[in-house]
Amino acid sequence: MSKPVVVVFTATSNTGYAAITHINTKFNDQVTIRAVVRSKNDNDIPDDKDLADELAEMGIEVVCGDIKKTRSLGAVFAGATGAYFATPTTEDRVKCVKNFVDMCFEHGVGNAVIISMCGTDDEKQSTQYHKQFAQIEEYAMSKSGQPVKLAMADKGKRLFCPTIIRSPPFYQNFYGSLAGIQQGMLYYPLGDSTVTHVDFNDVGKAIAHVLVNPAPHAGKSYNIVGETQAGNSLAGAIAMKAGVPCVYQNVDDEIVVMAFEVLGLQKWLAEGNVEMLRYIREGGLDDIEKGDFEKITGSKPAKFGDFVKTYLKPMIAADDHVPWAHWTRNI
Secondary structure, three states, X not given: OOOOEEEEEOOOOXXXXXXXXXXXXXXXXXOEEEEEEOEOOOOOOEOOHHHHHHHHHOOOEEXXXXXXXXXXXXXXXOOEEEEEEOOEOOOOHHHHHHHHHHHHHHOOOOEEEEEEEOOOOOOOOOOHHHHHHHHHHHHHHHOOOOEOOOOOOOOOOOEOEEEEEEEOOEHHHHHHHHHHHHOOEEEEOOOOOEEEOEOHHHHHHHHHHHHHOOHHHOOOEEEOOOOEEEHHHHHHHHHHHHXXXXXXXXXXXXXXXXXXXXXXXXXXXXXXXXXXXXXXXXXXXXXXXXXXXXXXXXXXXXXXXXXXXXHHHHHHHOOOOOOHHHHHOEO
16 A cells, blocks of 8 residues: 655755655655755756755655646645645745645645744734734635545545644754854844744654644644743853853844844845844743644754754854855745
8 A cells, every 4th residue: 555645845945854854764654755846947957956866865756846836736746645835935925825725725635734933823913924924824724624626536525634833933043143153152132031942853843743644733733842041041052062152142133134134134034033033032922832842743842952062063163154044045
């Protein structure tokens, strides 16, 4: 009997790649992964050929697809029972997710996992990110329980069952602070407050569990959360786990927006990221459910210090760094 096919759209996103690697490591005997990558000029040559080759060497099916080109997505969704969509960091991302939901219906995919932002269920919906993700969640959930389109030979009905995975900012965002850390300073706009964040590998792990065993998660929304820390605590973890002097220094929001733009972010993203940090430091995530990761995976989320030791420390010591915008291109 063939294994169910799950689509990861896109494999080049941080959470998408993390989900793929976790499924391949832990659940390879239960599902077949179809990894979707972008291509240039519709020529079926992946934008990131090295990544595509890496996935192929792992025995993963790789296909090219663009969510904006819906007429060409038959091969992406054909025969799949579940799919994950990594909401892109583009201004039209609401439309992109709506296209994804519509394609799930068109091609008979019942189980859809969509990433969102922690705090989207806040009635105030005060940030531009929350307003975008509220539209995304509302559209997906409005279709819940409706039958998707099946091939003529199929009998019975398959219902659309979305699952929302909400995330705060990633630990990996601190790659953008490398230059300051190397000089012994962590510049961040927290004042005397805190940030709630998470390792994107844990977000991918939660997504993997839902894709492999979707039934218990149908129609539910989860918050995948790591630690909540003050600026001094962040700097202390960096000093201890990376073995470098590090002192926290608060900076104004306006300066951080300019710094994000220098690092390669578009202005709307730079402003959106800072607005989200302000929402968090003002208590926006203080009351959210923080045990969902353990409920889904059975394990504790990674600590920020462990992330520093495993990932940030080698980059602090390196002479060249991956551009920070790389880590924020897709959720």
